[in-house]
Amino acid sequence: MIEIEGLKKKFGHNEVLKGINMHVEKGEIISILGPSGSGKTTLLRCLNYLESPDEGQIVIDDVLINAHKVNKKDIYQLRKKSAMVFQAYNLFQHKTVLQNVMEGLVVVQKKSVNEAKEKALEVLQKVGLKNKIDAYPSQLSGGQQQRVGIARALALNPEVILFDEPTSALDPELVGEVLEVIAKIAREGKTMIIVTHEMNFAREISDRIIFMDNGVVIEEGIPQQIFTEQKEERTRQFLKRMTPELDYSI
Amino acid sequence: MGKAFDPILIIEFLPTLIKYLGVTLEIVFFSMIFGTIIGIIVALPKLFHIPIVRQIVTLYISFIRGTPILIQLFLVYYGLPALLSIWNIDITRMDALYFVIITYSLSHGAIFAEIFRGAIQAIDIGQTEAAYSIGMKPLQSFFRIVLPQAIRIAFPNMANSIIGSLKDTSLAFTIGVMDMMGRGETLISSTAHALEVYISLSIVYYVIVLVFEKIFKISERYFNRYQPHGISSI
Amino acid sequence: MTIDYSFIWVAFKEILKAVPLTLVLTFVPIVIGFLIGLAVALIRAYNIKFLSQIANFYVSFFRGTPAIMHIMVIYFGFPILLDYLIKVFNLPFQSNNVPIVLFVITALTLTAGSYLSEIIRSGISSVSKGQIEAAYTIGMNTFQVVKRIVLPQALAQSVPNITNLIIGFLHTTSIAFLVSQKEITGAANIVASKNLKFLEAFIAAGIIYWVITLIIEALLYFMEKKAKSYSRNAF
Ligand SMILES: Nc1ncnc2c1ncn2[C@@H]1O[C@H](COP(=O)(O)OP(=O)(O)OP(=O)(O)O)[C@@H](O)[C@H]1O
Ligand SMILES: [Mg+2]
Numbered sequence: 019m020i021e022i023e024g025l026k027k028k029f030g031h032n033e034v035l036k037g038i039n040m041h042v043e044k045g046e047i048i049s050i051l052g053p054s055g056s057g058k059t060t061l062l063r064c065l066n067y068l069e070s071p072d073e074g075q076i077v078i079d080d081v082l083i084n085a086h087k088v089n090k091k092d093i094y095q096l097r098k099k100s101a102m103v104f105q106a107y108n109l110f111q112h113k114t115v116l117q118n119v120m121e122g123l124v125v126v127q128k129k130s131v132n133e134a135k136e137k138a139l140e141v142l143q144k145v146g147l148k149n150k151i152d153a154y155p156s157q158l159s160g161g162q163q164q165r166v167g168i169a170r171a172l173a174l175n176p177e178v179i180l181f182d183e184p185t186s187a188l189d190p191e192l193v194g195e196v197l198e199v200i201a202k203i204a205r206e207g208k209t210m211i212i213v214t215h216e217m218n219f220a221r222e223i224s225d226r227i228i229f230m231d232n233g234v235v236i237e238e239g240i241p242q243q244i245f246t247e248q249k250e251e252r253t254r255q256f257l258k259r260m261t262p263e264l265d266y267s268i
Numbered sequence: 269m270g271k272a273f274d275p276i277l278i279i280e281f282l283p284t285l286i287k288y289l290g291v292t293l294e295i296v297f298f299s300m301i302f303g304t305i306i307g308i309i310v311a312l313p314k315l316f317h318i319p320i321v322r323q324i325v326t327l328y329i330s331f332i333r334g335t336p337i338l339i340q341l342f343l344v345y346y347g348l349p350a351l352l353s354i355w356n357i358d359i360t361r362m363d364a365l366y367f368v369i370i371t372y373s374l375s376h377g378a379i380f381a382e383i384f385r386g387a388i389q390a391i392d393i394g395q396t397e398a399a400y401s402i403g404m405k406p407l408q409s410f411f412r413i414v415l416p417q418a419i420r421i422a423f424p425n426m427a428n429s430i431i432g433s434l435k436d437t438s439l440a441f442t443i444g445v446m447d448m449m450g451r452g453e454t455l456i457s458s459t460a461h462a463l464e465v466y467i468s469l470s471i472v473y474y475v476i477v478l479v480f481e482k483i484f485k486i487s488e489r490y491f492n493r494y495q496p497h498g499i500s501s502i
Numbered sequence: 503m504t505i506d507y508s509f510i511w512v513a514f515k516e517i518l519k520a521v522p523l524t525l526v527l528t529f530v531p532i533v534i535g536f537l538i539g540l541a542v543a544l545i546r547a548y549n550i551k552f553l554s555q556i557a558n559f560y561v562s563f564f565r566g567t568p569a570i571m572h573i574m575v576i577y578f579g580f581p582i583l584l585d586y587l588i589k590v591f592n593l594p595f596q597s598n599n600v601p602i603v604l605f606v607i608t609a610l611t612l613t614a615g616s617y618l619s620e621i622i623r624s625g626i627s628s629v630s631k632g633q634i635e636a637a638y639t640i641g642m643n644t645f646q647v648v649k650r651i652v653l654p655q656a657l658a659q660s661v662p663n664i665t666n667l668i669i670g671f672l673h674t675t676s677i678a679f680l681v682s683q684k685e686i687t688g689a690a691n692i693v694a695s696k697n698l699k700f701l702e703a704f705i706a707a708g709i710i711y712w713v714i715t716l717i718i719e720a721l722l723y724f725m726e727k728k729a730k731s732y733s734r735n736a737f
Binding site: 330333346350436438442463467469473474 | 562566578582677679690704705716
Binding site: 066068090094097098100101102104106107108109110111112121122125126127167170171174 | 630632633635636637638639640641642643646650651654655658
C-alpha cells in the first residue's frame with residue numbers, strides 16, 4: 019500500500035536521505051529506530067511533502083508522486099492519504115479541542131458540521147478526552163495535548179498515520195497514557211509508521227522494525243529478530259546503548 | 269500651487285537642507301540625554317510604590333501619552349513663559365530651539381520611564397534572590413544584576429522611540445526653529461517649489477533613519493551577545 | 503501674563519465641534535490601511551516575486567519618513583499628477599475641486615498601511631511553524647491555512663500593537679492643521695488666533711485629546727481581552 023523507492027534528500031551539501039526503499043502493507047505497524055540525526059524525521063516529512071525529496075518516488079494507496087515531476091494537486095492528494103502526529107503536538111492554539119479535531123473534517127473533507135462533530139466526539143471518546151472538548155490547548159497537559167493531536171489525525175481516517183516521536187516532549191509520567199492510546203489504535207488495524215525512542219513499546223507493538231543510520235536503512239525485520247539477533251553491528255551497538263537491560267538476553 | 273515640477277531641483281536642494289541637519293540632530297541628542305535622566309527619575313516612584321509622587325508621575329505619563337507632540341510643543345511654548353512670569357522670569361525672548369528641546373525631553377522622559385519600568389519588571393525576581401543569596405546588597409543587586417539585563421530588554425524600544433523623535437523633529441518649525449524642515453519652509457517661500465523641497469526632505473530623513481536603524485541593529489547585537497538565541501526584544 | 507481660565511471653557515466648547523473630523527482622519531486611514539497592511543504583510547510573508555520588493559520599499563520608506571512629509575508630498579504632488587492626467591485624457595474636471603481632506607486621508611492611509619503591515623507581519627511570525635505544518639498534514643491548502651490558522655492568531659496577537667497605533671494616529675492627525683484642516687488642533691489654532699489666547703486654547707485641545715485617548719484605550723482594552731480569550735493561561 020505504501021511504496022517508497024530511491025528517496026533522496028539533501029540539505030545544502032548534507033545528504034540526509036541517501037536512497038531509501040520501503041514497503042508497507044495495509045494494516046502494518048512499522049517502527050523506525052535509529053540514532054539522532056539519522057534522517058528519521060526527514061523521511062516522515064518527505065512522506066507528506068513537508069519536505070520535498072530531491073529524488074525518488076512515493077506511492078500511498080492510489081497516489082503516486084515522483085520527485086522529478088510534482089505538482090501542487092498531487093501534493094494535496096498525497097497529504098489526504100496520511101495524517102501526522104508531531105513531537106511538539108502543534109495543536110491550533112486558537113481553537114478548542116473539539117474544533118481542532120473538526121477542522122480537517124469540515125475544511126478539507128467538506129463534511130457537514132454535524133457530521134464532523136459526531137465523528138470528532140467519537141475519536142475524542144477513544145482517546146479519553148470527551149470531557150475536555152471545550153478546553154483550549156493552553157489549558158491541557160502535554161499528554162492530553164498529544165492525545166488531541168492523535169484524535170485530530172485519526173478523525174480524518176487516513177490510510178496511514180505518521181508518528182514522529184510522539185512521546186519525546188512529555189514528562190515521563192505522561193508517556194504511558196499516550197502510548198496506550200497509540201496501542202489501542204494499532205489494535206484496530208490502522209496502518210502506522212512510528213518513529214520512536216521507546217524501545218519496549220516498539221518491540222511490543224510493531225509488526226516490523228526498520229533500523230536507520232546515516233540516511234540509509236541498515237536492517238529491517240520482525241521485532242524478535244531486530245532485538246535479539248541483529249545481523250548488523252551498527253544495529254547491535256545502537257540497541258545496546260538504548261536498552262542496556264537487554265544486553266545478556268540472547 | 270507653485271511652478272511646474274522639476275525633478276532636478278530635488279537634488280539641488282539637498283546640500284542646502286543637509287547644512288541644517290546639525291540642528292535636527294542637536295534636538296534629538298539633547299532630548300535623548302535629558303529624556304533618559306527624566307525617565308529614570310520618573311520610573312522610580314512607580315517601581316518603589318512611593319505614595320502621592322507615584323500618582324503625580326502616573327498623571328504626567330498619561331498626559332504625555334494622551335496628547336500629540338504638537339500640542340505639547342505649543343503648551344510649552346506658550347505655557348512656560350506664562351508659568352515663569354509668576355516669578356518675574358522673562359523667557360519670551362529665548363531661542364525657540366530651547367522650547368523644542370524642553371518639550372521633547374519631557375515627552376521622552378515619560379515614554380522612557382514606561383520602557384524602563386517595563387524592562388526592570390520583566391527581570392525574573394529569581395535574579396534578585398540569587399544576588400541576595402550570594403550576599404549582595406539591594407543596590408548592588410540592582411546595579412550589577414538587574415539593570416544590565418533590563419537595558420538589554422529596554423534597548424529595542426528606546427531605539428524605536430529615538431527614531432520616532434527624529435521624525436518628530438520635523439514639527440519644530442511650527443514654533444519657528446531653523447532646522448532642516450524650517451530651512452525647507454524658507455526654501456519654499458523663496459522658490460515656490462514645495463513638492464521638490466518635501467521630496468528632498470523626505471530623502472534626507474529616510475537616509476538618516478536608515479543610518480540610525482543600522483547603528484541600533486549593531487548595538488543590539490552587542491547587547492545580546494550573551495543570549496544564546498539572540499532574542500532581540502520581548 | 504495670566505491665564506484666562508474661563509476662556510479655556512469657551513475654547514473647549516468651540517474645539518469640541520472638531521472632534522468628528524479628527525476621528526474620521528484617525529479611523530478611515532486605519533481601516534483602509536488595515537487592508538493595505540494585510541495585503542502587504544502577506545506579500546512579504548510569502549515572499550511573492552517582484553511585489554515583495556515593492557512592498558519592502560513601501561514599508562521601509564513610509565516608516566522611515568515623518569508623516570508630515572507624506573501629507574505634504576501628496577498635498578502638493580497629487581494635484582500636479584491629477585492635472586497631468588486630466589490634460590492627457592482630456593477629463594472634464596479640475597484638480598482644485600478635490601477637497602484637501604481627501605489628500606490628507608490618502609496620505610495618512612498610506613502611512614497607516616505601512617505601520618499596520620509591520621504589525622501584522624510580526625503577528626504572522628508569532629504563529630508557530632508547527633501549527634502551519636499540522637494544517638498542511640490534515641490536507642489544507644495554502645489559502646485555507648492562511649485564512650483559518652495563520653490570520654486569526656496573527657490578528658489576535660496584533661491587537662495591542664494596533665491599539666497603540668490607533669492612539670498614535672489620533673495624535674498624528676494633529677499635523678493636518680498645517681494644511682488648514684479644522685480638526686482639533688486646527689480648530690484650537692483658529693480660536694487662539696482670533697482671541698490671541700494661545701495657551702488657553704491649546705490647554706483645551708490637550709484635554710480633549712487626552713480624554714479621547716483614554717476612551718479609546720478603555721474600549722480597546724475590553725476588545726483585547728475578548729480577542730485573547732483562547733490563551734487565558736498562556737499569558
Ligand atoms: N530543515 C533542515 N535544514 C537543514 N538541515 C536539516 C533540516 N532538517 C534536518 N536537517 C539535518 O538532517 C539530518 C537528519 O535530521 P532528522 O531530523 O531527520 O534526524 P532524526 O533521525 O529525526 O533525529 P532525531 O532522533 O534527533 O529526531 C540532521 O543532520 C539535521 O541536522
Ligand atoms: Mg527526529
